[in-house]
Every structure is written in structure tokens, then in C-alpha cells.
Amino acid sequence: MKEQYLQNHKEFVLKKGFTVINSVFTDNEVELITEAIQKADTSRENFRKSDDLFAVRQFLKEVPEVKELIFNETVKTIIREIFGDKYFVVKSIYFDKPETSNWYVAYHQDLTVSVDKKIEIDGFGPWTTKKNQFAVQPPLPVLENIYTIRIHLDDTDENNGALKIVPESHAKGIYRPETIDWNIETEEICNVEKGGIMIMKPLILHGSNRTTDGRRRRVIHIEFSDLELPEELQWSERMN
Known part of the structure; x- marks a missing residue:
């Protein structure tokens, strides 16, 4: 991918809080990723399977x-050019909303990070603990530093739960969804083709509508940062 093309995406994500880049993975690469997921042992506790959701934490x-399928040369170039060359993985989730799933996700910001332990530390809190996994709301600069890549394994549009976002809301700090003033804010639907990616800042207000056309939606969500956490706290999923 050409440097200027990626520079345009970088400027867009910094200004608007998101961008979409299609044709990052070929159909064959998507197929190989899908096969690897299907072969995984789903009995472990990080796998959650129900009628309307299949999700994998610490994916x-x-x-x-x-890993080697996802971090192809195109993705490595995107990370280097748009995020910076010191960024590393700090969180990863896979979720599959099957055809029968009809989830509605209200507008929210992604306000927590995954860490290795719970300790009292200034500016960090509130905490949540699920199955020995620790999540905490860090100080604002930590959240502002993160980039998220969402890899789409299916065509996604407004009919099967594509993400809807409020452009530029990532630049407004902690933004409570109930205070959105639709007289000044706009909503945008982020259509992404199969094999494409959406890059977003976690502070952008985002949600999704219910699926109306019975198509599944499979997404790999990976968060990146180049910050070390203070004192003895570590990112629980840190991966270079």
C-alpha cells in the first residue's frame, strides 16, 4: 500500500476517529483464518458459545x-505507517454473531484496558474482574493512545449490524452516551467489505443495530498501544 494513501487514512482517523480500508485480506486469507478458528479447542474458558454469540477472549x-495469517505484510505496513513503529498488541477478541443473533449494542466508548493484576494505583479505576481477567479504566492519555483494528471476515453493512459511530467524538474525552446532542452530532454507518478492516480510536462513540437480513458477522478486534503502564502493572495480552 502506497505511503501517501496510508497517510490520508492516518489523517482521517486522527480527525474523525475512524477509517475503513478494504481489500487488506484476500478471500483465500480469510478462508485460512476461518479454518484456524474452526479448529480451535472451544472448551477452554476464554471461549464463550451460545445460540446468539460465539466469542473468544485473548484471541x-x-x-x-x-497470528502469521493476520499480520501479513499489508497489516504490518498499516500499523507502522498509521500508528507508529513502536506499537504492540494489548488486547484481542474474536466474535461471531451468527445469522440467528439479533444483538443490539447501544452507543458507548471502549473505556477499559486488560491488565495482569489488580493493584491500587492513582488514576486507574474502576476495576472489573471476570474469570481471573482484570480490566480497568486507565487515565485518559492511555485511552487516547490506543488504536483498534477490526478485521471483517464477512461483508458488513447496515443490514447485518455494521458499526455506527459519531464522527469526531473520540476527541471529546469521556463522553456519556446519554448526553449526545443529535442537533450537533451526526451518525455514520461503517460498511466494511469481507477482507477489509476498520481502524478506530476506542474513545469514539460506537454501537450497532440489530441484524435485519439474517447474514452473520464475524470480526477480529485487536487493540494496539506503544505505552508502558506505570509501576508493576502490565498489559495482560502484550504481544510484539
């Missing part, structure tokens, strides 16, 4: 075979 640790 890159649980399904290590996908």
Missing part, C-alpha cells in the same frame, strides 16, 4: 495459528 493467545 491471539488462544488461537496462535492465526
Whole structure:
């Protein structure tokens, strides 16, 4: 991918809080990623399977075979050119909303990070603990530093739960969804083609509508930072 093309995407994500780049993965690469996921041992506790959701926490640790498939040369170039050359993985999730799933996700910001332990530390809190996994809301500069890549394994549009976002809301700090003033804010639907990616800042207000056309939506969500956490706190999924 040409440097100027990626520079345009970098400027867009910094200004608007998101951008979409299609044709990052070929159909064959998507197929290989899908096969690796299907072969994984779903009995482990980081796998959650129900009628309307299949999700994998700590995805890159649980399904290590996908790492070299995901971090192809195109993705490495995107990370280097748009984020910076010191960025590393700090969180990864896979989720599959099947055809029967009809989830609605209200507008929210992604306000927590995954860490290795719970300790009292200034500026960090509130905390949540699920199955020995620790999440905490860090100080604002930590959240502002993160970039998220969402890899789409299916065509996604407004009919099957594409992400809807409020452009530029990532630049407004902690933004409570109930205070959105639709007289001044706009909503945008982020259509992404199969094999494409959406890059977003976690502070952008985002949500998704219910699926109306019975198509599934499979997404790999990976967060990146180049910051070290203070004192003895570590990113729980840190991966270079």
C-alpha cells in the first residue's frame, strides 16, 4: 500500500476517529483464518458459545495459528505507517454473531484496558474482574493512545449490524452516551467489505443495530498501544 494513501487514512482517523480500508485480506486469507478458528479447542474458558454469540477472549493467545495469517505484510505496513513503529498488541477478541443473533449494542466508548493484576494505583479505576481477567479504566492519555483494528471476515453493512459511530467524538474525552446532542452530532454507518478492516480510536462513540437480513458477522478486534503502564502493572495480552 502506497505511503501517501496510508497517510490520508492516518489523517482521517486522527480527525474523525475512524477509517475503513478494504481489500487488506484476500478471500483465500480469510478462508485460512476461518479454518484456524474452526479448529480451535472451544472448551477452554476464554471461549464463550451460545445460540446468539460465539466469542473468544485473548484471541491471539488462544488461537496462535492465526497470528502469521493476520499480520501479513499489508497489516504490518498499516500499523507502522498509521500508528507508529513502536506499537504492540494489548488486547484481542474474536466474535461471531451468527445469522440467528439479533444483538443490539447501544452507543458507548471502549473505556477499559486488560491488565495482569489488580493493584491500587492513582488514576486507574474502576476495576472489573471476570474469570481471573482484570480490566480497568486507565487515565485518559492511555485511552487516547490506543488504536483498534477490526478485521471483517464477512461483508458488513447496515443490514447485518455494521458499526455506527459519531464522527469526531473520540476527541471529546469521556463522553456519556446519554448526553449526545443529535442537533450537533451526526451518525455514520461503517460498511466494511469481507477482507477489509476498520481502524478506530476506542474513545469514539460506537454501537450497532440489530441484524435485519439474517447474514452473520464475524470480526477480529485487536487493540494496539506503544505505552508502558506505570509501576508493576502490565498489559495482560502484550504481544510484539
